[in-house]
Amino acid sequence: MIGMELELAAQAPHEVVFLDGSLTTPLIYFNQALNKSRDTSHLRTTAHFLERTISALEAYLTILASTRSDRCWLAIPKYTTRREIGQEMGWPDMYDDRGLLSFLLEPGEYTSPRSLQQPSEPWHLNLAPLEPATKEAAGRIKEKVISSLNEIQVAYYRPYPWLPALRIEMSRAVAENKQRLAKLLHGVRHQCGAPAVMEPYPLYMADRMVKHLPKAIPTFRQVTSQHIAETYQGNIGEIFLGLHGYRTESGV
Structure with missing residues (x-):
């Protein structure tokens, strides 16, 4: 399901494309699905998933790299245990970045993008269940995906007084380009205009x-x-x- 979602997002014609959840979530789900595929090899859904692994990973890489100047992909997770701002500022561990920044940021303000807090262990994707020919092609894409995951940028943005700070995860290519970053923030603000909707x-x-x-x-x-x-x-x-x-x- 998440592979289909990524393919749909990668092909979306819009300038700003929203994804629910973190940009790191698809890799976790892909790894879980591949690990379980050997135990469920008798299912048609497993065969279908293995056949579409390459296209799903390609779509994932397109989103993570965001090399197209006319597209901006961003993920907005509702909850996260990562504390990029808190660690940088020396806040106590029980303080949540989004909770504090919802009160610290004035409407229209955002934090400068910074690198995503990396996990304690390196990113991993088990490609062993794939066929040899597929595995070789998937391996090349996997290396690029992991490299892109290490460059994800994070910013918090509070577009209106009635909204909490939104956590935005984006590609480094978007975060380091002022024009693309401005387009992304404008897109978020434009889609948050109804006070009754908190996202x-x-x-x-x-x-x-x-x-x-x-x-x-x-x-x-x-x-x-x-x-x-x-x-x-x-x-x-x-x-x-x-x-x-x-x-x-x-x-x-």
Whole structure:
């Protein structure tokens, strides 16, 4: 799923493209999926994932490098344990960067970009489950991805009085170019104009759509039950028992 999201973001025609979560999250998920792929090799979804690994990594590299001057990709995680500002300023460990900067930054102010706090161990991506031909190509992309992860820049920006400080993760190519950085900040400000929404509007809409998906499950279950019942040769009651939801569904 996250690979498809990266491919969609890499192909987006917009000047400023928002990603929910951290720029480091996809590598963690890719590594987890590859590690589990050997135990689930019998699943079609596993084969599909392994086939698309190259295209997903290429899209990820496009976003991390951000070499195109007409595109800016940025990630806005809601929560993080990283404390780039706190470590630099010598704040106590229990102080959260975003919480403090929400009160320290005046509306319209932002911190200068600085390097992302790196993990205690080097970034890693296990490519062993891939086929030899695919593994060689993926290995070249992996090295570029890890190199780009080591150059991610972070800034905090508070566009309006009613908003907390937003953590923005971006490519070094964007952070070190004043024109591209200005375009990025303008895009964030433009998408935060509604006081009732406490995050950029594209991320808000994405969250709303995802959180509404569970409401469609009963409808999908009903359609599936009817479709199977048309051709099932046994006791039709077994179909409805097998597809019955065990959780109590809300009547609201």
